Amino acid sequence: xxxxxxxxxxxxxxxxxxxxxxxxxxxxxxxxxxxxxxxxxxxxxxxxxxxxxxxxxxxxxxxxxxxxxxxxxxxxxxxxxxxxxxxxxxxxxxxxxxxxxxxxxxxxxxxxxxxxxxxxxxxxxxxxxxxxxxxxxxxxxxxxxxxxxxxxxxxxxxxxxxxxxxxxxxxxxxxxxxxxxxxxxxxxxxxxxxxxxxxxxxxxxxxxxxxxxxxxxxxxxxxxxxxxxxxxxxxxxxxxxxxxxxxxxxxxxxxxxxxxxxxxxxxxxxxxxxxxxxxxxxxxxxxxxxxxxxxxxxxxxxxxxxxxxxxxxxxxxxxxxxxxxxxxxxxxxxxxxxxxxxxxxxxxxxxxxxxxxxxxxxxxxxxxxxxxxxxxxxxxxxxxxxxxxxxxxxxxxxxxxxxxxxxxxxxxxxxxxxxxxxxxxxxxxxxxxxxxxxxxxxxxxxxxxxxxxxxxxxxxxxxxxxxxxxxxxxxxxxxxxxxxxxxxxxxxxxxxxxxxxxxxxx
Numbered sequence: 001x002x003x004x005x006x007x008x009x010x011x012x013x014x015x016x017x018x019x020x021x022x023x024x025x026x027x028x029x030x031x032x033x034x035x036x037x038x039x040x041x042x043x044x045x046x047x048x049x050x051x052x053x054x055x056x057x058x059x060x061x062x063x064x065x066x067x068x069x070x071x072x073x074x075x076x077x078x079x080x081x082x083x084x085x086x087x088x089x090x091x092x093x094x095x096x097x098x099x100x101x102x103x104x105x106x107x108x109x110x111x112x113x114x115x116x117x118x119x120x121x122x123x124x125x126x127x128x129x130x131x132x133x134x135x136x137x138x139x140x141x142x143x144x145x146x147x148x149x150x151x152x153x154x155x156x157x158x159x160x161x162x163x164x165x166x167x168x169x170x171x172x173x174x175x176x177x178x179x180x181x182x183x184x185x186x187x188x189x190x191x192x193x194x195x196x197x198x199x200x201x202x203x204x205x206x207x208x209x210x211x212x213x214x215x216x217x218x219x220x221x222x223x224x225x226x227x228x229x230x231x232x233x234x235x236x237x238x239x240x241x242x243x244x245x246x247x248x249x250x251x252x253x254x255x256x257x258x259x260x261x262x263x264x265x266x267x268x269x270x271x272x273x274x275x276x277x278x279x280x281x282x283x284x285x286x287x288x289x290x291x292x293x294x295x296x297x298x299x300x301x302x303x304x305x306x307x308x309x310x311x312x313x314x315x316x317x318x319x320x321x322x323x324x325x326x327x328x329x330x331x332x333x334x335x336x337x338x339x340x341x342x343x344x345x346x347x348x349x350x351x352x353x354x355x356x357x358x359x360x361x362x363x364x365x366x367x368x369x370x371x372x373x374x375x376x377x378x379x380x381x382x383x384x385x386x387x388x389x390x391x392x393x394x395x396x397x398x399x400x401x402x403x404x405x406x407x408x409x410x411x412x413x414x415x416x417x418x419x420x421x422x423x424x425x426x427x428x429x430x431x432x433x434x435x436x437x438x439x440x441x442x443x444x445x446x447x448x449x450x451x452x453x454x455x456x457x458x459x460x461x462x463x464x465x466x467x468x469x470x471x472x473x474x475x476x477x478x479x480x481x482x483x484x485x486x487x488x489x490x491x492x493x494x495x496x497x498x499x500x501x502x503x504x505x506x
Contacts, residue, residue: 003061003085004041010053017042025088029071029080030345036429037076039066039086046091048157048165048191054087055189056163059495066502067185069108074349075467077502092191097122103154104197108190113340116333124197125332127152147396150181151406155194158187161491165191170403179486181406182475184462186487186496186506203277205299205335206326210319213248214255215292215371216241222368224375226290233290240289247323254320256283256367259294262319264360267391267416277301280390283367285374287383292371298327299335347382347425348432352439353464355457355474356450358391358418366420366446373442377435382427385438390419407483408459409476417457420446421464439466462504471504480506 004018018041025042029035045051058065066081068088073079080086094107095118104126106115112129119125127149155169156177166188168176179187219225228234247253263281277299285292326338367387374385397410397417422442424435450456460474472480483506487497497505 001040001063003057003063006061007041007043007054007057007085010057011043011045011050015044015046015050017044027345028068028088028090030343031072031074031349032346032429033076033348033432034071034073034078034080037080037082039081040083042086042088044088044091048092048159051087051089051092051159051189051191052163052165054085055159055161055495058085058499059161059163059493062499064499064501066500067189070111073503074351078467079502081502087189089189089191094192095119097124097197102197104195106193106195108193113333113336116331116336119197120200120331120333123200125200126195126197129336147402148181148406148408151402152196153181153193154196154403156180156190157192157194158190160188161493161495169194174404175486176490178404179407179483182408182462183483183506184471184504185500186483186504187490188496200332201301202329203299203301203332203335204327204329205277205297206328206330207324207338208296208298208322208327209324210259210294210296211244211247211253211323212256212259212292212294213244213253214257218256218368218371222372224371233288236288237290240291244291252321252323254294256292256294257364258319260363260367261360263389263391263418264358264363267358267418278390280388282386282388283370284384284386285378287378290378292374296322297339299332347427348429348435349423349425350435350439350466351464352422352443352466353461353469354420354422354443354446354450355392355417355459355461356420357455357457358389358416359453359455362449362453362455363389365449369442369445373438376441377424377426377431377438380426380428380431380434382425383431383435384425386423386425388419388421388423390421392417392419407475407479409474409479410459414457414459417459419461419464421461423464465504469504472506 007016008018021039021042026035043054045054064081064084066077066079066084066086068079068086071079076082089107090109092107093109094105095110095115096105097119101124104119104124106126115126115128129149155167157165158168159165166173168180170177176187180190226237244253259281266279279298282295283292284295370385370387377383377385392415394415397415422439424439426435447456458474458476460469460471462471465471472483475483487506491497
């Protein structure tokens with residue numbers, strides 16, 4: 001490709017790679033579905049000027065491209081250009097704190113674990129991701145106490161479609177600044193984020209694992225029975241069922257019904273509790289023991305002192321004692337590090353997101369849909385089906401209007417709502433279609449139910465969306481129209497619309 005040769009000539013072979021992609025590039029993607037995509041050439045710029053040269057070359061030759069920050073997107077082509085140019089921002093990894101300690105500069109090539117570690121040493125923290133190996137760029141361009149992560153960006157250093165390097169903030173470019181706070185990569189390539197820096201304090205949080213004693217009864221009600229066999233797996237699963245019964249006798253179990261009702265109570269009652277940072281409830285199927293378990297992650301302010309029952313937390317007595325808990329007073333860095341084992345790279349993943357007005361009665365049916373679909377894929381090698389429920393707090397929905405707000409389109413009438421993420425993990429490419437079909441069935445049944453009951457919300461969280469979802473339709477017609485106008489203003493030739501096919505389009 002002429003454009004690849006031109007990039008090598010402009011940037012040099014230490015920044016541009018053609019016919020010899022570095023060995024570490026493939027493994028830098030979290031999901032194997034992205035690792036299987038082969039770009040014609042790879043660029044790893046060191047400076048914004050390098051990025052400018054790349055964008056100018058792409059525009060000149062009208063060649064397709066993709067932008068990679070941490071490589072955590074879950075579908076093919078999202079941040080890797082098949083037969084095109086992949087721009088890997090790994091070397092744009094600035095970490096700086098302003099002299100007044102109020103602003104943190106972070107490059108898009110950084111990972112959140114390193115970001116928290118760097119600023120923790122300086123007594124500061126920024127609003128970011130909950131998994132240490134997630135890249136900064138994609139997360140911040142997609143998004144409690146301080147609103148969405150993208151609401152805490154003071155300034156974007158960005159390369160626009162014409163190759164110019166600009167600093168975009170509320171004072172300099174209020175329209176583009178608004179669009180970037182939720183606009184993914186539709187307006188340019190961000191080379192640095194200037195973030196609000198906050199005083200660092202300890203948090204009270206961790207992961208609580210709960211044994212569910214009612215799963216066998218729910219399966220029986222659904223007509224799902226696992227036949228007897230003389231196999232090691234059947235013996236193992238039988239022993240695990242026995243262990244569940246023992247846990248119940250010891251007061252170390254709960255039920256899915258209780259967990260779901262507690263989540264509803266928390267979602268309805270948390271309101272404006274600023275001491276609550278984040279909370280989610282996950283149901284997962286564990287293949288070897290053959291059981292479905294619940295996990296609760298919570299992060300809560302530890303100032304002035306940790307509470308055994310924060311205002312926004314589940315009623316811990318009602319749901320029973322967890323089988324395992326890491327809840328403690330700790331640093332934010334230790335919180336995100338704890339979740340690395342749950343986000344292991346090198347597998348196949350699929351994400352799909354539904355936003356709903358949470359109702360425990362109808363979510364019981366959704367949980368049954370999940371149990372039914374587990375049966376269709378549970379024996380696939382490495383299969384780990386999971387659904388996650390994460391409330392979107394009132395503070396995030398309506399308290400995010402500083403510096404002009406963002407394009408998400410929430411109003412005071414939207415809550416309380418919850419994000420439901422479907423996120424299976426598996427091993428083999430030959431099982432892709434079976435997993436996708438299972439997710440499609442689950443989504444269709446869930447959407448039909450939610451629409452019928454008036455519980456479906458239009459919004460789609462970009463970072464959890466699948467490639468088939470129209471993310472920007474969820475922002476509302478008015479905001480989407482405004483974003484399109486802004487895109488035409490700053491990218492009249494449509495470089496980031498026409499030539500970047502892999503990610504969500506305004």
